[in-house]
Amino acid sequence: MCENCRMRVWIYFAKAPIRVVRISRRRSATRLKRAMVQIKSALAQEKQETKEMLATYKKYTQRQASAEEMQAANKQFVDLLKGLGLGVFAVLPFAPITIPLVIKLGRMVGVEILPSSFNNDKK
Structure with a gap:
C-alpha cells in the first residue's frame, strides 16, 4: 500500500469521532425540534x-x-386549572426535575396532572 493511501485511511479513522459527534448533535437537535x-x-x-369553552359560557349566560356543551366546557375548565397548577411548578427552582417528578407521582397515585391535550394516548 502506498504512503498516501495509508495517510488517507488514518485521516478517515481520525475523523470518525468528529462524525459521530456531528451525527449525535443532529439527532438530538431533531429530537428537540419534534x-x-x-x-x-x-x-x-x-x-x-379554551376559546370554545368561553363561547359556551357566554351562551350559558x-x-x-x-x-x-356545558359538560364539555366544564371539562375544559378543569384542564385549564391543571395547566395553571403546572405553571406554579415551572416557576420553582429545579423545574426540569420537579415537573416530571410531580407528573410521575400523580400517575402513580392515579391523578392525571397534565391537561388532556398533552396526553399521547387518546381514549
Whole structure:
C-alpha cells in the first residue's frame, strides 16, 4: 500500500469521532425540534378548546347552552386549572426535575396532572 493511501485511511479513522459527534448533535437537535412541535400543537389545541369553552359560557349566560356543551366546557375548565397548577411548578427552582417528578407521582397515585391535550394516548 502506498504512503498516501495509508495517510488517507488514518485521516478517515481520525475523523470518525468528529462524525459521530456531528451525527449525535443532529439527532438530538431533531429530537428537540419534534418535542417543540408536539408542545406547540398541544398548546394550540388547548387554546382552541379554551376559546370554545368561553363561547359556551357566554351562551350559558344568555341561556342558550345545552347540557352537553356545558359538560364539555366544564371539562375544559378543569384542564385549564391543571395547566395553571403546572405553571406554579415551572416557576420553582429545579423545574426540569420537579415537573416530571410531580407528573410521575400523580400517575402513580392515579391523578392525571397534565391537561388532556398533552396526553399521547387518546381514549
